[in-house]
Amino acid sequence: MRSFRIRISGKTYLVEVEDASKSPVQVIVNGRPFSIEVEWQGAASEATVRPEIVPTSTAHEAVMPAGHRPAQPPTPHVSDSERASVTTVDAPMPGTIVEVRAKPGDTVSRGDELCTLEAMKMRNSIRSPRDGEVEAVLVATGAKVAYGDPLVRFAGPAG
Numbered sequence: 001m002r003s004f005r006i007r008i009s010g011k012t013y014l015v016e017v018e019d020a021s022k023s024p025v026q027v028i029v030n031g032r033p034f035s036i037e038v039e040w041q042g043a044a045s046e047a048t049v050r051p052e053i054v055p056t057s058t059a060h061e062a063v064m065p066a067g068h069r070p071a072q073p074p075t076p077h078v079s080d081s082e083r084a085s086v087t088t089v090d091a092p093m094p095g096t097i098v099e100v101r102a103k104p105g106d107t108v109s110r111g112d113e114l115c116t117l118e119a120m121k122m123r124n125s126i127r128s129p130r131d132g133e134v135e136a137v138l139v140a141t142g143a144k145v146a147y148g149d150p151l152v153r154f155a156g157p158a159g
Contacts, residue, residue, distance in 0.1 A: 095119030
C-alpha cells in the first residue's frame with residue numbers, strides 16, 4: 001500500500017492506495033475507505049489520472065440515487081480561540097519520530113517546529129498550532145507513533 005499527502009483547497013488528506021492495477025481502486029482517505037474508478041482521457045492518458053472518488057457503502061449508510069448526493073461538507077475553519085484552546089499536538093499520520101526540537105518549559109510561537117515525523121520515507125515537520133509553553137514532550141527520537149497519538153502537550157491555554 002502506498003500513502004500520499006494530498007492538499008486540495010488548502011486542506012490536507014492522507015490517502016492510502018492499495019493495488020492501483022485493479023479496478024475499482026481501493027483507497028483510504030483520512031481513515032475512511034473509498035472505491036475509485038480511474039478513467040483514462042485522450043493522448044495524455046498515461047501521464048494524467050483523473051479519478052472520481054465514490055464512497056463505498058457501509059451497512060449504516062443509506063444508498064442515495066445518482067444526482068441526489070448530499071452537498072460536500074465545508075472545510076472546517078479553525079478560529080483563533082479554538083487554536084488557542086489546543087492542549088496537545090497529535091500525530092497527523094503513523095510514522096517514526098526522527099527529531100525532537102521542543103523541550104518541556106520551552107516557549108514556542110505558532111509555526112515553530114516541535115518535532116519531525118518520518119512516514120513513507122518523507123520527513124514531515126510537526127509545527128506548533130499556537131503560541132504557548134511546552135509542558136511535556138510525549139515522544140522521543142525513534143518512537144513509532146500512530147495516527148492521533150499525542151506528541152506534545154501545552155501548559156494551559158495560550159496566553
